[in-house]
Amino acid sequence: MKKIFKPLVLILSILFSSSIETIAHNVDQSYTYLKVFENSVTGRFEITISDINTILGTNYNKNASLEDILSELPEIQYYFLERTGFSSSKGDYEIVFTEPGILEVGGQLGNFLLLNFEFQNMNEVPENLDVYYNVLFDKDESHMGLLLIEYNWKAGIYNNESLPSLFFKGNRTSDTVNLLDGSVFTGFMGMIREGIWHIWIGIDHILFLLALILPAVINRNYNYSFDGNKVAWSVLIPNLVMNPSPEYYTPVEKFKPAFIYIIKIVTFFTISHTITLGLAAFGIIVLPSRLIESIIAISIALAALHNIQPIFRGKEWIIAFIFGFFHGFGFASVLSELRAGEFLGLTLFGFNLGVEIGQVAVIIVLFPILYAIRKTKIYNFLLIFGSFILILISLYWFIERAFNYDMQLGYKLFQAIKNIFV
16 A cells, blocks of 8 residues: 555645745855846855855854845955956956845755846957856865856756856866857757746646546537436446446547547647737736736636536637636746846747647647546546546645645645655
8 A cells, every 4th residue: 555655645745735946055155146148247146144154253143134244245245356256358347246135045054145246347248258266265175166157048048056167166266167158049949948848847737738638538428417406426426437427428439539639729728828928028918926826726626627517518628728828927927037038039939839849748648548548447537536636736726826825735745644654
């Protein structure tokens, strides 16, 4: 039994989790992030409060806020100006600090101070940028400085927090990074990859697709009644699972027509989310993310409910088309997080193409499996109880997103079952 339940628990824990966060920061490291735009470069230094104590001889709590250390900010900025430098064949670049910030990592690391900066006299982006970094090396031999290109559209880099370009230590304080290693084609391919990746990690989008795909391998009789006075739910549902009535549905006979049918439904989903993705990306229509994410959650419940009690009889495309608008706004929020503001036309086309490739890949994987088992009791179980599970997950997400309340059910479920079976 343990072998059966443990994987199921892990899956449910992930599905019922409101978010999964990853932190790329480590002990004894400080960071330099660069964003490379078409005609400019901006940057950010990140250093822990504990390392600031080492530099200044202060005794701030490692979880100190920006307000707590604000009085020391000029001295910290001066320290970085003295210990870092950027130049190219065109000369030295002057750092001008902008609004600072705090990154709350917690745990052993505590908080990071964010020192945002711009290059005042950089008129064009150089091909190679010479970097000097000598922060903390005289006080901590184990300390390491990492430089990361956080954003470079032409290089296909967006929101990078894990792949350093340069490493600095006490015996290595200077190095050179290439800023123009890329092309418009590379950036376009990068956006396609981002679209594919977003579908594969976007569990809510995949579950919505699953709810649409589940009934695609059966022909349903929409005159079949779910009238409570006629057939009790407690009798009907188990009966449909164990002995599905041909009055309710019959398996499709041929693969091709059923496959084309689900592709048509997903095409309506594509059309609608493409429209709103463009409208949101160009700033024509902007809706609160809390509203969008809540509607995306409830869209899964309605699509799954349709699998049990048909809402739009024979017109599943309506569900895909209507809720596709809101999924499009959800995709737009991803573009905002990627900060992909350059080459907007190519960005939209590439990202949307990647989303479609990801969706088709999901269909290609799932549909043949459903077709193969369509005449078995396993399929009956997936259709009925699988749809119920989708509804429960959807309602859970809706409550968390609509009311901004983390119920931590995934973590509690995992811990409870872990204590029983592990």
